[in-house]
Amino acid sequence: MKLETIAFNNLRRRKSRMAFLVVGLLIGVATVVTLVSLSNALTADIQHKMENFGANILLTPRSDTLSLSYGGITLGGVSIDSREIVQADLVKIHTIKNSRNISAVAPKVLGAVTVDNERVMLMGVELDKEFHLKKWWTINGEPAKTDHQLVVGNTAAAKLNLKIGSKLTISGELFEVTGILDKTGSQDDQLLIGSLPTAQRLLNKPGTVSLVEVAALCSDCPVSDMVNQIAEVLPNVEVRAIQQVVKTRMHALDQFRTFSLAIAAIVLLIGALVVFVTMMGSVNERTREIGIFRALGFRRGHVVRLILMESAAVSLLAGLLGYLVGMLATQAVLPFMAEHQVALHWSPVLAGLAMLLALLVGCAASFYPALHASRLDPTEALRAL
Amino acid sequence: MSFIEIENLGKTFCSDADTVVALGQIDLKIEDGSFLGVMGPSGSGKSTFLSIMGGLCHPSEGKILVEEIDLYRLSSEKRADFRREYLGFVFQSFNLIPYLTAQENVMLPLAVKKIPVKQKKALANQVLERVGLSHRLTHLPNQLSGGEQERVAIARALVNSPPLILADEPTGSLDTATSQEIMGLFQELNEEGQTIIMVTHNDENRPYFDRTVILRDGNIAEDSNRRPKVVAQAG
Known part of the structure; x- marks a missing residue:
């Protein structure tokens, strides 16, 4: 008791x-x-979502002129600066202090090509990385795997009358369409997407890229610090953080x-x-x-x-x-x-x-x-x- | 020096309207081993007297010495310790805790003592056996008869072997036969040397006391010895 x-x-x-x-x-x-x-x-x-969906740092060539493009509308018809990023420099990104927070570095080269007398934008990407990074892409068919395979944006496919399995010729080289993107509502709809080395060769831009998307690992890792760190190792590159959505x-x-x-x-x-x-x-x-x-x-x-x-x-x-x-x-x-x-x-x-x-x-x-x-x-x- | 010395004890209850004198001037010496009955009509101050004796109610004047301890010079917490060590209470209408078994009710005064539970149980069983209830240990109060509940209450008063037992109308809610049984038990305990002070208005209990004090309007109207104490004779 x-x-x-x-x-x-x-x-x-x-x-x-x-x-x-x-x-x-x-x-x-x-x-x-x-x-x-x-x-x-x-x-x-x-x-x-932050870890898996898309990039939150964007690298573009440093330009001395003001941009004449907003929301997809480009004035003056010049959207691609003559300057490009040297691809070999990109390894420096992995030397920054917060390098362990980087989950993917996805370089791409952009340029216009002619297909059946139509001018169309070709985007060369590192195929595996790009399809991994853009989880919101729904591909009908298969992602491109080799240098002579392409994935085509929805609008471009309609315009060029391309289907899965269609063949097309760019600058005398034969390509096969392995997949067509579902409509994304973005500029991706207008693209031909192929491998980076092929696009560099076709566009005559060996060893250079037009822009780089970098995915940092987490929401609370110091994105703005990382932007500064990358700008330091790549002085000729414009580095911007895309974090507005996440911040909201x-x-x-x-x-x-x-x-x-x-x-x-x-x-x-x-x-x-x-x-x-x-x-x-x-x-x-x-x-x-x-x-x-x-x-x-x-x-x-x-x-x-x-x-x-x-x-x-x-x-x-x-x-x-x-x-x-x-x-x-x-x-x-x-x-x-x-x-x-x-x-x-x-x-x-x-x-x-x-x-x-x-x-x-x-x-x-x-x-x-x-x-x-x-x-x-x-x-x-x-x-x- | 007597076991208990009450000197000039008085208690006045004050309210806005008037002042009621519950106890006038009480002087009393109580010897060790006595069985004192405090009697009187209702309103004569019996219950007030017992409350003051039990260290529960501060007197307006005078003092009480128990074994030379001045009860009301102790702090209220020390008085609680005094009650635990020196007193056993047998209340009117038993006052058992309804959700505790007979054994647990008896162990109540030991609940805050730092001794092993096993020993507490042994002590409780011992006193329950003494009052003839060793077969009812695990029963709840509502499973016991009035007489049995009274016995549990007495066992609870005995469990810490107190020098003094205070009983308030212990036969108030019992029939005549059971009352006699209970009074017989008190008498036995007294004959074993237990000092008991009992407040009652029941005349039938009077023959059991060896000394009876009758209160009237807060004063002692009569103080009589029925039988001389064996201990006193020897002394």
């Missing part, structure tokens, strides 16, 4: 009151867990996080109030019992400990259940919020934090009731009913 025995037996007997306490705290904890794990999962979702998304997520923390705080506060009112009621109901304890020689401190022990037990249970409920709720809601399949992490750390949070809120809300109980007049126990 210890104080714990009394606390647990009391909780066991007053099951409905205990259930009420647990539910009151559980809702608060579950809300916090849901919102925290949801925003973590959404951040992971965005990071995943992250900003929205930050707002969601702040908003959810505010909601969670309110729900927790209500939970704390439920605990306070219930414990206060419980203490008043147990006036006589507490009087008996005091008469039998319990100190005030013992009474406080007894009440806090009960609320600690209830809080830990509510914390654990709140974690489970919160994770299940996240699992239910996540598919509607994340575009990509995100795995939910059942983290013991979050479970521990949930229980700690419940313990803190539960004990803080029970402290005054416990103090009140310890100050009850023990003579109540001796008075006749």
